[in-house]
Amino acid sequence: MTIDFGPVLEGFPRLLSGALVTVEVTVAAMLVSAVLGLAVGIVRLDPRRRVLYGAASSYVAFIRGTPLLVQLFILFFGLPQFGILLPATACGILGLGIYSGSYVSEVVRGAIQSIDPGQTEAARSLGMSRAQAMRKVVLPQAFRRMLPPLGNEAIALIKNSALVSLLTIDDVMREGQRIISTSFRALETYLAVALIYFVLTNLANQFLRFLERRMQVEGRR
Amino acid sequence: MISVIGVKKRFGGHEVLKGIDLEVRSSETMVVIGPSGSGKSTLLRCCNCLEVPEEGAVRIGDVTIVEEGVTVPEAQLNAVRAETGMVFQSFNLFPHMTTAENVMCAPMTVRKTPKAEARALALELLAKVGLADKADVYPSTLSGGQKQRAAIARALAMRPKVMLFDEPTSALDPELVGEVLQVMKALAAEGMTMMVVTHEMGFAREVADTVVVMADGRIVEQGPPARIFTDPQEERTRAFLRALVDGHLAQPAAT
Ligand SMILES: Nc1ncnc2c1ncn2[C@@H]1O[C@H](COP(=O)(O)OP(=O)(O)O)[C@@H](O)[C@H]1O
Numbered sequence: 001m002t003i004d005f006g007p008v009l010e011g012f013p014r015l016l017s018g019a020l021v022t023v024e025v026t027v028a029a030m031l032v033s034a035v036l037g038l039a040v041g042i043v044r045l046d047p048r049r050r051v052l053y054g055a056a057s058s059y060v061a062f063i064r065g066t067p068l069l070v071q072l073f074i075l076f077f078g079l080p081q082f083g084i085l086l087p088a089t090a091c092g093i094l095g096l097g098i099y100s101g102s103y104v105s106e107v108v109r110g111a112i113q114s115i116d117p118g119q120t121e122a123a124r125s126l127g128m129s130r131a132q133a134m135r136k137v138v139l140p141q142a143f144r145r146m147l148p149p150l151g152n153e154a155i156a157l158i159k160n161s162a163l164v165s166l167l168t169i170d171d172v173m174r175e176g177q178r179i180i181s182t183s184f185r186a187l188e189t190y191l192a193v194a195l196i197y198f199v200l201t202n203l204a205n206q207f208l209r210f211l212e213r214r215m216q217v218e219g220r221r
Numbered sequence: 222m223i224s225v226i227g228v229k230k231r232f233g234g235h236e237v238l239k240g241i242d243l244e245v246r247s248s249e250t251m252v253v254i255g256p257s258g259s260g261k262s263t264l265l266r267c268c269n270c271l272e273v274p275e276e277g278a279v280r281i282g283d284v285t286i287v288e289e290g291v292t293v294p295e296a297q298l299n300a301v302r303a304e305t306g307m308v309f310q311s312f313n314l315f316p317h318m319t320t321a322e323n324v325m326c327a328p329m330t331v332r333k334t335p336k337a338e339a340r341a342l343a344l345e346l347l348a349k350v351g352l353a354d355k356a357d358v359y360p361s362t363l364s365g366g367q368k369q370r371a372a373i374a375r376a377l378a379m380r381p382k383v384m385l386f387d388e389p390t391s392a393l394d395p396e397l398v399g400e401v402l403q404v405m406k407a408l409a410a411e412g413m414t415m416m417v418v419t420h421e422m423g424f425a426r427e428v429a430d431t432v433v434v435m436a437d438g439r440i441v442e443q444g445p446p447a448r449i450f451t452d453p454q455e456e457r458t459r460a461f462l463r464a465l466v467d468g469h470l471a472q473p474a475a476t
């Protein structure tokens with residue numbers, strides 16, 4: 001058995017266009033995840049709002065307790081039974097976002113709870129509403145503490161996005177499989193695909209380091 | 222200006238305030254003293270509804286902010302709080318904002334004051350508390366005394382009618398206490414209505430119109446400082462003052 005990177009190199013433009021799809025799906029899913037995670041994380045701060053809190057907690061428990069692949073299949077193959085026929089890309093983005101959001105919500109909640117309650121009290125004593133205190137005082141401080149764990153979630157999201165290839169989305173994984181189906185060069189192709197994921201996760205890592213450094217300069221404690 | 226009427230507050234099964242009545246008239250300074258755990262902080266926090274008392278009422282100016290456990294609507298409560306400055310033992314400055322931004326934040330957020338105007342106000346107030354040169358540094362670089370003066374400026378930025386101080390100098394090194402008390406004295410002299418929890422008896426003698434002695438969730442005794450300090454009627458007041466003096470004598474480094 002010889003090693004032959006020829007077919008992969010030949011198909012490399014297709015891998016790159018797949019990588020672009022991977023980036024698009026991941027970035028869009030990050031947005032869904034951030035919005036959902038922030039909302040759910042904040043709702044889960046206060047058990048006294050029973051209905052909201054219950055709904056948010058059930059979401060987190062269910063999503064964390066079931067495989068992402070099953071969740072994606074429910075969206076893609078299950079929902080059409082109810083006449084809800086979302087495009088594959090939408091299913092991929094939503095599925096990944098909903099999944100990641102459950103983890104992000106715990107990061108958000110933990111970071112907010114780690115901020116001294118005296119900060120909120122000072123803000124409220126100045127006449128700020130609950131929402132204003134959260135926005136101006138608590139969240140900016142909590143965000144600094146969220147960054148490292150959020151980085152881990154972002155990287156997990158990039159890697160998990162490979163599963164959307166099973167929803168017929170032409171991401172880097174699926175383009176790789178296409179190359180293999182004609183060339184039968186699995187090892188070489190998967191190595192190239194792995195390399196692309198590795199580059200993406202590394203870029204994300206660098207970007208986060210950059211953000212962390214900037215925040216430290218801005219808000220020296 | 223501040224009326225506390227029959228206020229009771231419990232945490233779980235533990236009754237911390239057992240029926241408090243007091244009145245701080247406009248432009249007067251009330252000093253609250255008493256042993257640790259007697260409910261002084263809780264009383265102060267009831268005065269801006271950071272704690273909601275289950276019974277009794279609290280009136281600030283002409284707004285009854287809480288009555289029998291029911292507070293005024295959120296918007297109205299926020300408006301009253303904006304005019305009721307509070308200064309905490311642990312400063313609670315916002316660490317992600319510069320000193321000036323700390324002072325500007327509430328006017329800009331709550332009153333929608335334009336940034337330039339808020340900044341001018343902040344610089345004016347920081348100058349007033351002796352921090353003109355610290356406007357653009359972060360709180361982490363300030364000494365305790367400077368932090369507390371910045372916190373006072375932050376509260377003043379809302380043009381409060383009333384100021385509540387909860388042991389503002391207790392977290393400070395002894396040599397930094399004076400600079401904070403100086404700012405508070407100046408405020409009192411300007412006619413600010415103040416309610417101050419403190420163990421600084423010199424301040425109480427000099428500035429207070431009324432001294433309130435609390436113990437175990439009740440007011441033991443209240444009156445002008447001259448009487449409370451020279452001729453206390455209640456044994457618990459005497460015991461507390463004695464303990465305080467002993468405590469000070471036991472700290473040779475205190476000046
Ligand atoms: N949030 C709270 N939850 C439960 N107990 C509290 C709370 N705040 C204060 N207490 C209790 O109330 C009592 C009075 O506290 P506090 O008002 O802080 O007293 P002081 O300021 O006079 O030292 C203490 O026994 C304290 O443990």
Ligand SMILES: [Mg+2]
Pocket residue numbers: 261262263387388
């Ligand atoms: Mg206290």
